[in-house]
Every structure is written in C-alpha cells, then in structure tokens.
Amino acid sequence: MGLNKRDVTLLVIVAILCLFAPFILNPFPEGSAMAQFNAGYPDLMQRLVIFGIFAIGFNILFGLTGYLSFGHAAFLGVGSYAAIWMMKLLTMNVIPAIIISVLVAGLFSLLVGWISLRRSGIYFSILTLAFAQMSYSLAYSVLTPITGGETGLQPKVNDPRILDGALAEGQTPRANLFGLQMNQSYEMAVGDWVFTFNAGYYLAAIVMLIAFYISIRIFRSPFGMMLRAVKSNQQRLNYTGLNAKPYTLAAFVISGMYAGLAGGLLVAMDTQVGAERMFWTASGEVVLMTILGGAGTLIGPVLGAGFIKYMENIVSKINKSILEQWFAFMPDGIEDLLVTLVYPFIGKGWHLTLGILFMLVVIFLPGGLVEGGQRVGRLFKRKKPAGDKPDGKTTPAE
C-alpha cells in the first residue's frame, strides 16, 4: 500500500481499535455503578470517529504547515448544508450526500484559502476567523432560505427526493446506505454486558480509516515534505526558487475537504444541521483536539478528538450525587470538602476542566498526548544515551 512497516502497524492498530470499539468502550456491565463510563453507545462512537476525521484534516494544515486556522468549522458547516440538501433533493442514500459535502467544502476552502493565504501568522488566523464568523452570521440571517436560519434543516416528508420515489404512508425519511439504515443497530448481550453494533458507526469508522490512510500517505510524500519545509522556514524555501503558495493552498483545500467530509458524515448520522456548528467556538474545539493529541503527529489528532469527545460526554454526566457516592467511604467532613472541591470541574463545569487541561498541555507538553506517551516510553526504555534523540525542531541559521 506504499507504507513502511511502522505505518502499516499503526494503521492496523487503529483499524482494530475501530472494529472492536463497541467492546473496548463498554468495559463495564450494564446497570453497575461504573456503567456511566461506558461510551459504547452509537451516538458517541459516531462522534468520536467523525471528529477524528475533522482533526486529522486540521492537522494536515496546522501540523504540517504551521498555519493556525481559526475558522475550520465553516467548512464543516458548509459540508453539512450541502449534504442535507442532497438528502432533501436527491436521495436519502448517504453516498451522494457525503461526496457533495466534500466537493462543496473543497470549493469553499479554495476560495477562503486563496484569499487568506496571502497573509501568514496571526493575520492568517484572523482572516480565517473572519470568514468563519461571516459564514455563521450569514447562515443565521440572510441565507435563511438555504440554511433554515435558527431552526436549521431536517429532511421533511414532502421533500422531492427525485431518486427515492414517494414514501409509504406514515414513514419518515431515514438516512441509509442502499437500504441499510444508519441508525440500525445490533445488540449483543453477553452476561451483564450489552454491546451495540451500529451501522452508521461502522460506515464512519471505515471512512475514517480511509482518511487516516490518506493522511499517512500525505505525511510520507514529497508533498508532505514541502509542507514541513513551509513550516520550518518559508523564507529559505522562497530563496531556493520555490513558490510555497500552491503547496499551502493545496494543504488548506485538503484539510477543508476533510472538514466537509466530517460535516457530511455528521448529517448522515443524525440528518440535521444548525448554524451553531459553524460558530467560532467549534473552530476552537478542533484546534484544542489537535493540540491536545499532538499536532504534527499522525495519531495525535485522532487521540485528541477521541479524548475530548469522550471526556465531554462522560465528565459532563457526572453530577453531585454521583460524587457523593464515590466519596461516601470517607469521613463526613472530608467527603464534603472533596465534593465541594471537585464539583466545579464536573458536570456543567466540563469546559473549565478542558481549559485547564489545554493550558497545561500547551505550557508543559507542546507535543500533546503523543509526546507525553513518548516521554513515558523513554523512561522505561533507556536504550540509547540521551542527547541523540531527534526533537523535531529545526533551528534556522540566520
């Protein structure tokens, strides 16, 4: 497949993780006290892989070229709108919806990138932010006929859907893949455990594996090397007679297409879109995911996306009574103190935890979780003497 041995191993590991995710994410028996940490329900699993795709795409831009875009949610939103229109007009089959979402997001990112990439550094960040906020405001106000404004868009019973033909009486339109409905699940009960295998999740997981494979190929290609050159020293690149712009633009469009793909998949899973998906906090979230996992690494963004989406769902579900249960074995005074101390960080306070975590990562672990893992790994290995490890940084000679 054009990969070296290490990459194949990585890809296979990710594939296995995806395949067995319903088991891995459901380690606790149903009805037990720990069951709230189970993440093996379809909605969350779908989000894990879809945001994984989004972060992989963002990483191709930020991780390789160093251009920090603060407006990537716009591409996700545009892709979502394109997909839902395909479902309304053509067919509820998800394939055309996903394809069109990638294409439309690609075109839109070509336009935005062509303008934004004239500047670099913070100017680039602000330009992308401006474009994203513009798209958001327009989607909310003037473009209401296309975007549904505040109510968003859902497939309706009386939409044309040229290819599907009329629905039977009393049926609602459901997203499907040649008849296989996306929300169809098979539940397997083993003892107290219940594992859910969801069609939509597996479709998203397969798409993510393909996306991941493509990203590995980009990382290892001469094109990826050019992008790294842009990051380490664009000026020197220019002096050697190379124009960096086409490369960065290509990276921008590719990552925009990834975002559109994620948007299309989101629609394929729950067939609705709202403009809040394009708000700049959503763009901020993908930045958080990528940095937290490890920008510029292959697996980092996937880890980051998984980590944030998992914690978001699990931590925000913990409430005060659960905390009291946990600390119940302690003396009353200490229990109350602990509950008061921990309470601000859980439930609705999840964003506080995320913010602190993110700051800690940026300050102490700029390489994200991946670097953390490597450091821990190095502690146990100690094969080579310290000093000859490549730190990935380049010092420009000026």
Added chain:
Amino acid sequence: MDAIILQILNGLDKGSAYALIALGLTLIFGTLGVVNFAHGALFMIGAFCAVTLSRILTFSHTVIDETKKDFLGNPLKVEVPYIYDIFGQATGDVIIDWAVPISILFAIPVMVAIGFAMERGLIKHFYKRPHADQILVTFGLAIVLQEIIKYFYGANPIPTPAPAAFTGSFDFGAMLGFDPNTIIYPYWRLVYFAFAAVIIGAVFAFLQFTTFGMVVRAGMADRETVGLLGINIDKRFTIMFGIAAAVAGLAGVMYTPINSPNYHMGMDFLVLSFVVVVVGGMGSLSGAVLAGFLLGVLESFASMAVVLETLPGINQIIIYLVAIIILLTRPRGLMGRKGVMED
C-alpha cells in the same frame, strides 16, 4: 441628515468599546509582543467587577421592623443593606444607585492585580515561544476565566442598571434644530463615549508626557537598546500589561448598563476587537482607536433600513468584510508601522 447623525451617534458607544479593547490589545502587543486572546476575558471580568460591587453594596441583614405589621399583626422582617447602617438610608441609596460608576474605583486595583498575575505567572514564559503558542495558551486562559465566572455568577445575563440620573434620553434633534424626538440618544451612552475618550486621552498622555511613558515608547521601538542603557524594561512592560488590563476592565465596567453582562460577552467582543486591531494596524495605538470608532460607526450605518434593503444582512458581516478588504489591499492596516508582524 438626521438619520445620518443618529447612526453616527449609535456607532459611537460600540466603537468606544472596540477602541478601548483594541487599545489594550495593541499596548500588550506593542510592548510585550504577545497576542493576547484572553483580553476579551479581561473586559468581561471588568463587567463582573461592577456586578460584584453592586452585590456587595446590597448585602443585607434582616431587621424586625416594629412599625410595619403583616396581616397577622406580627412585626414584619425587612432586609436592610449594611450600607444603611454605615451611611444612613439616604446616602446609602445614592451609593447603591451609583454602584456602576463607583465600581471604577473598585475595578482598577482588581484589574491591575489580575494583569500582573497574568503577565508574571503565565505570559512571561511565552515570550520566546511562537505566536501560535501564545494564541493557544491565552485562548485556554480565556476559556478558564470564562468558566470560573460562569461557575460563580451563572450563565444568565445580570442586569446592572445605570444611576437613575442617567436613565433618560437626550434629545439631540431639538438641540441641533431638527424636529424634536428624531434624534434621541440615551444619556448613559453619551457618558460611555465621554468616559472612553477620557481613558484613551489619559493613556496617550501618559505615554507621551511622562518619563515612564517615554521609556516605554523607547522600549517599544527598540527593547534591546533600552535594556542596554540599564533600564529594567521588563518591569515597565509588566506595569503596561496591568494598565492594558485595567483599560479593558474599565471598558467592561461602564458597558454593563448598556448590555447586561454574561460570561461570554468577552469572547464576542474579542473576535471583533482583533479585527479592529488588524484593520488599525498591528502595533499602532492611534490606528487601533481610529479603527475602533470607524468600524463601530460603519456597523451602525450598515444596519440602517435603507442599506439593509439593498444589501440584506450586510450589518452582520460589514466588519469582517472591511477587514478582509483592508488586509488584502493594505496589509499593514490603516496606520501600521513597517516591519511589525510581517513575517
């Protein structure tokens, strides 16, 4: 004509807020070279200083009032703010009524302290790191500050009224010879504009006419040389960070009667203020102020009914649109200096 004057006036108060935040951002960027994404959070904390003070002032204790009886004939319990005990009821009422302006005195030390803590505790360690890292860490800090405020004050906007003396509106139309009631303008917005003008003037005067300001300006131009002359420029830059934080905080304090503060108001303003800074020219103080007022007024012109008829939705995007055009045609911004953030 009267419609145009009205729109200019309408744009001034928002423009003042943009200008104040952008001024603080530029001060920090010009001195320390740090892109501070947490500046909106400082604006928001300033607004919550006003909320906090008005809450402190109305702290009350329960007193049994023998003169009033409830329907069973028992003496009624009434809540009496502590402030009545200290100053008497009449003065106490005035103080509570003037909570927002009084908060200025309360907010300045708080904001300067927060500014110092931020600079010494966090941002100091990021001078040598790339701009992207600075953006990211201050972005994280903004989330944290925002969530802390949300934890203590809840997610809903908290109405904080202006003093009763300023609740009415001023009839500009009558003054300028137009029909009465065509150009009316709330007093508090006038106060806000005047306040912003005073603050901006004070910052410029401070930089222009004091020795401290001169050293800071020298440091902005060439930090290394100033350091070689034996001046501890880092200390002065830290103080400038405190001043920038105080400017943002004061902008927030006075904005509370115009817009009830909520925990994410800072972020809403921050995005626009960054655009303002970029339009004005990164690192140019006068550019930031000019662009702030310009974009504020432009925004209110764009929301005129006549304009909206021809270009629907333009009021939502005009600021971003202007920023894009400026960045593409005049990358340095309106008054940007050469060589600032050009690579």
